[in-house]
Amino acid sequence: MTDHQHLAERYVDVWNTTDARRRRDLVERLFAPDATYTDPLGAVRGWDGIDEFIAGAQRQFAGMSFRLGGPVDGHHDTARFTWLLGADGTEEPVVIGFDVIVTEGSDRIGRVYGFLDKVPA
Template sequence: MPDYTALAERYIEIWNTTDADKRRALVERLFTPDATFTDPVGSVSGWAGIDEFVGGAQAQFAGLSFRLGGAVDGHHDLARFHWHLGPEGMEPLAIGFDVIVAEGDDRISSVYGFLDKVPA
């Protein structure tokens, strides 16, 4: 059974890694080669698609960081968790809820994201 919290922490780490080469290496270690990511803003697949999507979000929200918004809940090959985006120690500017599908104990094959709070 996967360590759901570890998967979510590795996922959040990708969103906070701004060095493009390091971020791509993390994407390749965490996601399966044909992984998909779908949220209200877009839908991408594969390492390149996920990496480009994350890079675009980082450019849009430069200087802000992602963090887990509470405990990670999981069963079978599924996990769900809230995330917060904003300056450290301050009220989050954005809040989301993601569901990940694990493949094996240490990889993600799909992410389904939902936005609960977005900046005006």
């Protein structure tokens, strides 16, 4: 049985890991080799695509970090959750998003569908 809360926490950790080698290791542990990530800003496949997409977001929002915006809701192989992106130590997020993850097995992500609810002008 999938622990959706733990999976979402691991997912946020990947987005917050700025050391390239460590981030890549976490990507390979969390995502299936042919996993897909799709949001309004892009669509990528596989470890290389996901890792490069995350690195790009980190460059764009340097000095900011992701955190879960509330409880994770999930059933079967699917979970949904809100995330917040903002400067460390501040309450007001710059970006708010909503992701749906579909697992492969109990501990790997096969697909991510991302939505952006609040973005900078």
